[in-house]
Amino acid sequence: MNEAWQRQILAESGNGRISDQQIVDKIRRAVLTQRLPPNTRLPEGALGDIFGVSRSVVRKALTRLDAEHVVSLAPNQVARVRAPNxxxxxxxxxxxxxxxxxxxxxxxxxxxxxxxxxxxxxxxxxxxxxxxxxxxxxxxxxxxxxxxxxxxxxxxxxxxxxxxxxxxxxxxxxxxxxxxxxxxxxxxxxxxxxxxxxxxxxxxxxxxxxxxxxxxxxLMDLGSRDASIDLMEILGGRRVG
Amino acid sequence: MNEAWQRQILAESGNGRISDQQIVDKIRRAVLTQRLPPNTRLPEGALGDIFGVSRSVVRKALTRLDAEHVVSLAPNQVARVRAPNxxxxxxxxxxxxxxxxxxxxxxxxxxxxxxxxxxxxxxxxxxxxxxxxxxxxxxxxxxxxxxxxxxxxxxxxxxxxxxxxxxxxxxxxxxxxxxxxxxxxxxxxxxxxxxxxxxxxxxxxxxxxxxxxxxxxxLMDLGSRDASIDLMEILGGRRVG
DNA sequence: TGCAAAAAAAGTGTATACACTTTCTGTCGA
DNA sequence: TCGACAGAAAGTGTATACACTTTTTTTGCA
CATH class of the missing domain: 1.20.120.530 (GntR ligand-binding domain-like)
Known part of the structure; x- marks a missing residue:
């Protein structure tokens, strides 16, 4: 989909080899500031290219981010930025x-x-x-x-x-x-x-x-969109307000 | 040290290929029942041999167990069963x-x-x-x-x-x-x-x-052993009680 | 004997290759 | 026109190789 990615978003430092913890920090920060919006796909290969490391390192970072609830990992599926309901x-x-x-x-x-x-x-x-x-x-x-x-x-x-x-x-x-x-x-x-x-x-x-x-x-908008409205959208219904 | 390990302790199922989540479960349970006491070394290679998988799988399991506070992982060091003070x-x-x-x-x-x-x-x-x-x-x-x-x-x-x-x-x-x-x-x-x-x-x-x-x-023994006693041992002091 | 330095062994870090799975894409038939 | 299916592409799962680090053992000298 939007593979018009992110060399900018995850701004690479350019200098020395990056550690998995630094990758965790960068992705976390990008999620926090919404430069990586919810559900964004995070393929291991693409991340590896961006950070100049192999998938091994990226995988470790993604596993950590999964434990922190920042991304979600499912077997055989590409990692995604988590979208809490x-x-x-x-x-x-x-x-x-x-x-x-x-x-x-x-x-x-x-x-x-x-x-x-x-x-x-x-x-x-x-x-x-x-x-x-x-x-x-x-x-x-x-x-x-x-x-x-x-x-x-x-x-x-x-x-x-x-x-x-x-x-x-x-x-x-x-x-x-x-x-x-x-x-x-x-x-x-x-x-x-x-x-x-x-x-x-x-x-x-x-x-x-x-x-x-x-x-x-x-301050948040928790009342107005709930599960039933999502369902309406899926079923082609019309939003009330 | 005690590399007189564990084929018993982490009893292998024998049948089909094991998943990283199953490895997590087995190690967690072994820690919980103290079949793996605190500070036990958990080298990736040995675990891989025991479970019949490569280090990649073991590493993922250990990363998860680290996030759950069951083992502790430090760079370039062998993983160990965590020993909370x-x-x-x-x-x-x-x-x-x-x-x-x-x-x-x-x-x-x-x-x-x-x-x-x-x-x-x-x-x-x-x-x-x-x-x-x-x-x-x-x-x-x-x-x-x-x-x-x-x-x-x-x-x-x-x-x-x-x-x-x-x-x-x-x-x-x-x-x-x-x-x-x-x-x-x-x-x-x-x-x-x-x-x-x-x-x-x-x-x-x-x-x-x-x-x-x-x-x-x-029910626990929290009063009697504290940090100062550990220190005494290290410094060659003599236990009081 | 004791201890420090060197060598060996054990172990982790990471890239890579290839098998397998999922997802996308384009084609063909009803 | 639309859906189903085949093939290609994208992506994950895992084993393996090799570099590097840490720990242990051995060796040699005072």
Missing amino acids: IDETRDTFVARRLVEGEVVALLAGKLTAAQLADLEKMVAGEADAYRRGDEGARIEQSLRIHHLLAELSPNRVLGSILTDLILRTSIVIALYRRDGLASCYLEGDHPRLLAHLRAGEAEAARGAIVDHLNALER | IDETRDTFVARRLVEGEVVALLAGKLTAAQLADLEKMVAGEADAYRRGDEGARIEQSLRIHHLLAELSPNRVLGSILTDLILRTSIVIALYRRDGLASCYLEGDHPRLLAHLRAGEAEAARGAIVDHLNALER
């Missing part, structure tokens, strides 16, 4: 609220001054990007904040589960984002969270992150 | 209490009669194995109950996270189990949980599973 999206948000809520509750009052300063800086950077109107930078900065929280989690198991859930929600946000409301910035959410973390108010911190994630979820 | 064990239990608690809360009052009957049968089987004194069968049955709960989770994302956490806690239980108390059966825990699920008492169900997991964790 609405139900899975909702489930992912539920899971993330549970886990991220617990992580920030554990974190409340336990952060060092340096760690708080790092977070502070990122929150400021996010607000700044918003004021500049640089939506891309704002999203990037916001993601970094959440990833840092996951990394700081005193419970490493919950931390790595959270890292995975942040990635998965980010992918579906990019996918289901209401176009008009793309830049609706949830002002004040992150500063509020930070204040509770600093004050050691565990339950308030949990509440803040849960509210934030609820608001994020509401 | 005490801190990770504690963290895994915390995570599992959080996730399994939420899953059973979601499940309360939502199970069909058939699903409840299935659970009932397993709980009865567990009690029966206990009465017979068949510890292996009892553990097997108990594991099955928890895996079924994960599978029934209405939230599939939480369900698959739970599946992973059940596996990880099972491995560490096998690893850190106090030898004398191995067969201390937590009588009544599962029937109690089931009653709450049937009655639709979400918070009581959550409480029951959390209590159950706390009791499970207490």
